[in-house]
Amino acid sequence: xxxxxxxxxxxxxxxxxxxxxxxxxxxxxxxxxxxxxxxxxxxxxxxxxxxxxxxxxxxxxxxxxxxxxxxxxxxxxxxxxxxxxxxxxxxxxxxxxxxxxxxxxxxxxxxxxxxxxxxxxxxxxxxxxxxxxxxxxxxxxxxxxxxxxxxxxxxxxxxxxxxxxxxxxxxxxxxxxxxxxxxxxxxxxxxxxxxxxxxxxxxxxxxxxxxxxxxxxxxxxxxxxxxxxxxxxxxxxxxxxxxxxxxxxxxxxxxxxxxxxxxxxxxxxxxxxxxxxxxxxxxxxxxxxxxxxxxxxxxxxxxxxxxxxxxxxxxxxxxxxxxxxxxxxxxxxxxxxxxxxxxxxxxxxxxxxxxxxxxxxxxxxxxxxxxxxxxxxxxxxxxxxxxxxxxxxxxxxxxxxxxxxxxxxxxxxxxxxxxxxxxxxxxxxxxxxxxxxxxxxxxxxxxxxxxxxxxxxxxxxxxxxxxxxxxxxxxxxxxxxxxxxxxxxxxxxxxxxxxxxxxxxxxxxxxxxxxxxxxxxxxxxxxxxxxxxxxxxxxxxxxxxxxxxxxxxxxxxxxxxxxxxxxxxxxxxxxxxxxxxxxx
Numbered sequence: 042x043x044x045x046x047x048x049x050x051x052x053x054x055x056x057x058x059x060x061x062x063x064x065x066x067x068x069x070x071x072x073x074x075x076x077x078x079x080x081x082x083x084x085x086x087x088x089x090x091x092x093x094x095x096x097x098x099x100x101x102x103x104x105x106x107x108x109x110x111x112x113x114x115x116x117x118x119x120x121x122x123x124x125x126x127x128x129x130x131x132x133x134x135x136x137x138x139x140x141x142x143x144x145x146x147x148x149x150x151x152x153x154x155x156x157x158x159x160x161x162x163x164x165x166x167x168x169x170x171x172x173x174x175x176x177x178x179x180x181x182x183x184x185x186x187x188x189x190x191x192x193x194x195x196x197x198x199x200x201x202x203x204x205x206x207x208x209x210x211x212x213x214x215x216x217x218x219x220x221x222x223x224x225x226x227x228x229x230x231x232x233x234x235x236x237x238x239x240x241x242x243x244x245x246x247x248x249x250x251x252x253x254x255x256x257x258x259x260x261x262x263x264x265x266x267x268x269x270x271x272x273x274x275x276x277x278x279x280x281x282x283x284x285x286x287x288x289x290x291x292x293x294x295x296x297x298x299x300x301x302x303x304x305x306x307x308x309x310x311x312x313x314x315x316x317x318x319x320x321x322x323x324x325x326x327x328x329x330x331x332x333x334x335x336x337x338x339x340x341x342x343x344x345x346x347x348x349x350x351x352x353x354x355x356x357x358x359x360x361x362x363x364x365x366x367x368x369x370x371x372x373x374x375x376x377x378x379x380x381x382x383x384x385x386x387x388x389x390x391x392x393x394x395x396x397x398x399x400x401x402x403x404x405x406x407x408x409x410x411x412x413x414x415x416x417x418x419x420x421x422x423x424x425x426x427x428x429x430x431x432x433x434x435x436x437x438x439x440x441x442x443x444x445x446x447x448x449x450x451x452x453x454x455x456x457x458x459x460x461x462x463x464x465x466x467x468x469x470x471x472x473x474x475x476x477x478x479x480x481x482x483x484x485x486x487x488x489x490x491x492x493x494x495x496x497x498x499x500x501x502x503x504x505x506x507x508x509x510x511x512x513x514x515x516x517x518x519x520x521x522x523x524x525x526x527x528x529x530x531x532x533x534x535x536x537x538x539x540x541x542x543x544x545x546x547x548x549x550x551x552x553x554x555x556x557x558x559x560x561x562x563x564x565x566x567x568x569x570x571x572x573x574x575x576x577x578x579x580x581x582x583x584x585x586x587x588x589x590x591x592x593x594x595x596x597x598x599x600x601x602x603x604x605x606x607x608x609x610x611x612x613x614x615x616x617x618x619x620x621x622x623x624x625x
């Protein structure tokens with residue numbers, strides 16, 4: 042038992058150490074974290090120092106990182122937005138799979154590498170791109186919502202949908218088809234449709250009340266556990282129905298995209314997602330059989346180069362056909378030019394069905410992996426060429442969308458009023474609050490408020506603080522406001538920050554942290570009430586203005602004195618008669 046435990050810790054320490062060294066090093070040279078993970082896997086895996094042993098269980102654990110990654114991507118896309126992408130999903134996506142698969146299969150048959158049934162499965166398997174690889178590359182560079190990212194993502198989504206019919210077709214093309222399998226296929230399709238319908242209904246009517254109940258407990262651990270449970274349960278349900286677990290996780294995320302809790306869920310899942318996705322890419326690097334590549338280096342490198350060029354050319358042509366600009370078509374082709382992780386699954390099943398020999402499957406798997414390694418370099422090349430073209434003044438499609446927004450943190454009494462004024466003034470307002478009852482009440486009146494702890498910098502960043510025109514902090518907890526101001530000011534010195542102070546002592550604590558503007562929660566409403574009382578008692582408007590102005594001056598002087606000498610400083614001016622009254 043002690044030896045097994047020690048071996049596990051050694052494996053974990055090796056993985057973490059390799060990632061800690063390789064990823065910063067590759068990021069230093071702007072090659073991206075994915076290449077760092079792949080390189081770490083190659084160095085410590087069986088083909089390198091043999092410190093990590095390739096076991097199937099490791100790869101399955103690593104696949105959970107892909108599941109969580111697809112869930113986070115789903116959180117950024119509502120079902121309505123998915124419907125808006127249907128033309129690219131079933132147009133560009135279907136065309137890419139069909140054309141690419143047909144071209145590669147035709148080349149295999151023409152070269153007499155394999156017979157037609159095997160060539161069809163091989164061609165379609167190599168037509169897949171890596172969802173995890175491509176999306177991570179775009180997300181790292183903030184290009185997931187760019188004009189080319191909006192075309193690449195639907196293609197990846199269609200590929201996830203296409204996995205199931207391809208897997209179902211393998212036994213038929215291998216000569217195992219019969220009436221019984223056909224009937225089973227229809228049953229599997231009905232099961233998959235039923236599961237998806239059930240998940241949509243549960244997501245629409247049950248998830249928000251469940252999350253509200255858990256959030257009301259105030260336990261961050263319970264909320265994070267609930268979020269992870271939703272991902273795992275959805276993925277398992279969809280996997281039971283015969284669909285891709287990653288597709289199920291994406292569906293769960295899309296169902297929660299309009300939820301008030303999406304930002305906090307994303308923040309809580311992020312650490313697990315990052316580590317497990319890194320393990321996935323390390324496991325891909327470990328699968329590179331360097332001995333085989335060296336023995337058949339011409340076939341592997343030539344095959345990887347051919348695969349990348351074929352897929353990029355086809356994607357470029359199809360993207361242009363579907364209305365993409367030249368630059369976006371190049372970027373779409375480059376980011377999707379690699380083989381995908383689903384190819385490993387289909388090639389393994391094809392080998393079991395005797396469609397491929399072990400050597401053929403191993404070589405094609407090596408080609409897919411090498412194509413993944415080539416993708417970041419290809420993107421750097423294409424992006425460099427694109428920048429030269431942009432320097433001549435070519436307008437960006439997304440420029441009109443970069444109008445910014447205002448982030449309101451805390452949707453209590455003041456947050457509601459501020460949001461109404463700014464929203465009705467034409468600004469895009471994003472509001473977050475950690476009180477489920479505030480969120481529930483806001484939804485009754487048509488406001489969209491997200492659940493999240495505004496005291497946490499990661500929550501604020503996820504909610505868009507760094508891209509906002511301004512951040513307004515209206516939380517009830519003074520410590521949370523102070524922490525948010527300090528963290529935001531350190532991370533984004535130029536960001537306009539407006540803060541509501543709970544009382545006078547809170548404002549004194551808040552001023553050294555550097556918000557652009559502070560208002561005490563009750564100051565302005567108290568002055569307004571005092572103005573109305575003076576007016577009712579016969580004071581004219583000019584005298585009232587003088588009184589209020591003198592009060593503000595005294596209040597500021599006293600506040601500055603208290604900051605220097607303590608709460609008792611300046612108390613003598615609190616009871617002095619206003620000079621404006623004596624001059625009356």
